Amino acid sequence: MPYAFTLDDVAFLRSADGARALAAVAALPLTGRVADVAAVRKLVGERFAPVLETVLLRRKGKLDPNWLYTSDALQQASVPPVARHRAARLAGRDVHDVTCSIGADLAELGRIARRCVGSDLDPVRLAMARHNCPDVPVVRADALKPVTRNAVIVADPARRDSAGRRTWRPADFAPPLDALAEVYAGRDLAVKCAPGLDPAAVPWAAEIELVSLDGQVREACVWSAGLATARRRATVLRSDGSRWTVTDRDPDDVGAAAPGEWIVDPDGAVVRAGLVKHYAARHGLWQLDERIAYLTGHTPPPGVRAFRVAEHGHYQEKSLRTLLRARGVGRLEILVRGLDVDPDALRKRLKLTGAEEATVVLTRIGRTPHFFLCRAERVPR
Structure with a gap:
């Protein structure tokens, strides 16, 4: 359970004595074990609980390291x-x-x-x-x-x-x-x-x-x-x-067509905002299927991690396993949209042992499952 701070705790933490106690405890390694409590209690006395909790929260690194906060906040x-x-x-x-x-x-x-x-x-x-x-x-x-x-x-x-x-x-x-x-x-x-x-x-x-x-x-x-x-x-x-930023006021006149040289997985904010077509139109991309968020094109947007297509076709697990083994792929990133495929479970079933690495994009075009064997690349800005 997170520690429940009191107003008295906050007053102490804001004081000169509190600042010294926080600095002293911040210098400890704090392994996360029960022994930490004893060590902090020995160092700062009965104020150990709010001091220890504050130091641990500050180590999460989300906000200013000199701030005070509760776990929920x-x-x-x-x-x-x-x-x-x-x-x-x-x-x-x-x-x-x-x-x-x-x-x-x-x-x-x-x-x-x-x-x-x-x-x-x-x-x-x-x-x-x-x-x-x-x-x-x-x-x-x-x-x-x-x-x-x-x-x-x-x-x-x-x-x-x-x-x-x-x-x-x-x-x-x-x-x-x-x-x-x-x-x-x-x-x-x-x-x-x-x-x-x-x-x-x-x-x-x-x-x-x-x-x-x-x-x-x-x-x-x-x-x-x-x-x-x-x-x-x-x-x-x-x-x-x-x-x-992209908004619904941007053009969205794109449709679906045959795969280009690249696959682009739009940022999650774009997908959740329902702006995949608008993003595609901005960057000269198009969809593989109008109901799927994956985009494709011949030139990916600058600054994104995109996937250069090496081979693609109808997806069947057995044929994909054969292809990956023939290419010596042992480390595989699996991206899925529109298909009922668990990437972790599939990776285990493939039992790959090669030295190469690749990305496979699994999706559907119409009603047909497709795979895209790719190389992930960070596009320069």
Whole structure:
């Protein structure tokens, strides 16, 4: 069970004595064994539990290593590049983060908004936010009882039930999405959600944006009418600071045709946003099948990991095994869309022993299963 911080814990961690205790424990190797508790207790005394928990959370490396956070708050917090991107859309505005928690979004909003305030009901998280975001005012307030006027409302509802289990029903969020939309009707509203959000659950949303970072889909953000610039958007971020976006306003006049020299698996944000055709049109690609997200073409987009096709044909496990053994393939990446194939189970059944490595893309074209034997390559920017 995660440690339950108290206000007294936070006050100690923010003090000079707390800073010394954190520094001392941070110097320990901390193997994850029971002996760690005894070692930390010996080093810092009865305050060992909040100090040990804080050091362990900081070692996860998700946020600023000098911050304070609880385990649950850290799990839900946006990583800085994603929070920074969302904040950039609100530059120069007055912003109220009504579920500020420990301040992950608040920190980025505070750097770019004209004026910014954070609020939350949890007094412990508010105390941590005051430490993490010293230049942004925070107050205790219920997100469903407005305490500001005219500011853009930013919210990140908790997505766990009273037992701590993850919930996917927007009505079970805290606060519920519909309640937020009702309370702030007529005001600009941006709500962070899980990437699996069903658009039908937010009929009031004018834009749904899917955001990925380094190939991993991180979140969806729902934007009200005053903030929307498209109906659907996919934003792809990289840790090097680069980013690009595609929306449903981009052309989508592509269809399906015979395979080209490359297979491209679009970023997950593009797929989840339903913008595969728009992405394909931008880069001169087309689909293998109009119901499958794999794209193909003669020139892959810059900066992506694409798959140069060496051989393709109708897929049968036995014939694929024969081909791979003939080519000396022993290390095989298996990508699947549209077929009921478990990559791990298939890899075991193939029993490959060669020295070469390859990627096989398994999909269907129409009703026919196909394979594409490929070499994965990182395309230069």
